[in-house]
Amino acid sequence: MKIIEERIAAQLPLWRERVNHLRGKSGDFKVCDVTVSQIYSGIRGVQIQVSDISYVDPKEGIRIRGFTIDELMQELPKARDTKNPMAGGLYFLLLTGDLPSQAEAMAVEEEWQHRCLIPTYVFNSIRRMPPDTHPMTLLSMGIMALQRESVFARKYAEGANKQDHWRFYLEDAMNLTAKLPGLAAFIYNLRYQDGIYIPPNPDLDWGANFGYMIDRLKDPDYYDLCRLFFFLHSDHEGANVSAHTSHLVSSALSDVYLSCSAGINGLAGPLHGLANQECLKWLLDIRDQFNGYPTQPQLEQYLRSLLANGEMIPGYGHAVLRITDPRFTAQLNFAHENIKDDPLIDLVEMVYNTLPPLLMEKGKVNNPWPNVDAINGALQYHYGVTQFDFYTVLFGISRILGITAHIVWARALLKPIERPKSLTTDMLEAMVTQNEKANGVN
Numbered sequence: 001m002k003i004i005e006e007r008i009a010a011q012l013p014l015w016r017e018r019v020n021h022l023r024g025k026s027g028d029f030k031v032c033d034v035t036v037s038q039i040y041s042g043i044r045g046v047q048i049q050v051s052d053i054s055y056v057d058p059k060e061g062i063r064i065r066g067f068t069i070d071e072l073m074q075e076l077p078k079a080r081d082t083k084n085p086m087a088g089g090l091y092f093l094l095l096t097g098d099l100p101s102q103a104e105a106m107a108v109e110e111e112w113q114h115r116c117l118i119p120t121y122v123f124n125s126i127r128r129m130p131p132d133t134h135p136m137t138l139l140s141m142g143i144m145a146l147q148r149e150s151v152f153a154r155k156y157a158e159g160a161n162k163q164d165h166w167r168f169y170l171e172d173a174m175n176l177t178a179k180l181p182g183l184a185a186f187i188y189n190l191r192y193q194d195g196i197y198i199p200p201n202p203d204l205d206w207g208a209n210f211g212y213m214i215d216r217l218k219d220p221d222y223y224d225l226c227r228l229f230f231f232l233h234s235d236h237e238g239a240n241v242s243a244h245t246s247h248l249v250s251s252a253l254s255d256v257y258l259s260c261s262a263g264i265n266g267l268a269g270p271l272h273g274l275a276n277q278e279c280l281k282w283l284l285d286i287r288d289q290f291n292g293y294p295t296q297p298q299l300e301q302y303l304r305s306l307l308a309n310g311e312m313i314p315g316y317g318h319a320v321l322r323i324t325d326p327r328f329t330a331q332l333n334f335a336h337e338n339i340k341d342d343p344l345i346d347l348v349e350m351v352y353n354t355l356p357p358l359l360m361e362k363g364k365v366n367n368p369w370p371n372v373d374a375i376n377g378a379l380q381y382h383y384g385v386t387q388f389d390f391y392t393v394l395f396g397i398s399r400i401l402g403i404t405a406h407i408v409w410a411r412a413l414l415k416p417i418e419r420p421k422s423l424t425t426d427m428l429e430a431m432v433t434q435n436e437k438a439n440g441v442n
């Protein structure tokens, strides 16, 4: 897309020089040491990635291109009659680092509309799968099937100059992201709505269109929730499982489709993308156990007994954040403004008002506040998207916005293939023994 391509191209000389300068002058500077226990525990906390696209600030939550969620809720362009940002403007920001004007956000939306058609063979390949195939498998397959369309793969085979690889990645990224709402809606309708087909509405933006294509009731409030959800889940730094997987795969110059499908496969894992459905299940279990909904004192007693049994409360705590996740707050505000009389949403809020002091009393929980998953599922459930299996697909189509921004920039900055090193247990033990001898330890 021309205006994004020009905006990136204009910044590139400076960025490349900045990185080259850092590498040339301070290439030997140590960012951190790695311990044996970090090697055995998922290289947790080891800083292995630079991302100028987003950063999780413990005290303020995710910052996208330096802006907090609250700032972006104010600043990003909106579709008519809504308070929630359009994905087109968000994508412009993710890719260029610049806050878009209304016209620039609309230009991305229009570009997506031109590119949104999905080839029939993609739908056919999904249709052929057994009906109980997981929707995340279908999403990953759909993205893989689209790989045939990769502009980068074709240009690379024709001998494209390395300096220009990012331009073809950008082209692929625009094409893939344009097709995601239609692809996800197709999967939803095939799995849960007898395969109905609702074509996209040219008067709606990217996020709202997904809601439109799955929603038989045509509820504009749900379209607005889609806008909010896709905005809030678009990125979360560069080293989480899905972003890092896509980055790793793309470092082999695998194209955007191959890289994103790989990232989606990581997101499909229960330790990454499934927490929102766990949390909703937990809320519904409370409802079932009380044959309705508990009063506040009943809930407090119940939560105390869970904690006394050492149970984990889904939707609470975070490895990095030390505040209520602003993405939770944004969705709670949405609920206050748009939803009346839903006892499940009231339960979400009652847990929010009751649980944090109890977690604090335990003394060991580093963050007693809710993360985004404490409310995600309950909101989808309210609007009739009750199929838990599908929630990670929603997460996935949003997250590909961030992932593609990361990998376009990785190519733009000419990042080489990733190749860390492994060693054997023997080697590790020998290193430890040698160190102990050197320090006089018996």
Ligand SMILES: CC(C)(COP(=O)(O)OP(=O)(O)OC[C@H]1O[C@@H](n2cnc3c(N)ncnc32)[C@H](O)[C@@H]1OP(=O)(O)O)[C@@H](O)C(=O)NCCC(=O)NCCS
Pocket: 275, 311, 312, 313, 314, 315, 316, 317, 318, 319, 320, 364, 365, 366, 367, 371, 372, 373
């Ligand atoms: C998100 C999470 C994995 C962070 O883990 P972490 O960084 O190890 O968290 P902490 O450092 O605060 O953990 C310290 C202690 O508090 C406990 N704790 C943390 N979150 C808790 C929760 N939600 N309920 C009960 N206990 C909790 C931990 O089990 C740990 O106890 P231990 O020392 O006996 O093992 C964890 O809080 C969790 O599993 N939360 C629930 C699941 C969830 O919401 N996941 C989505 C995350 S975006």
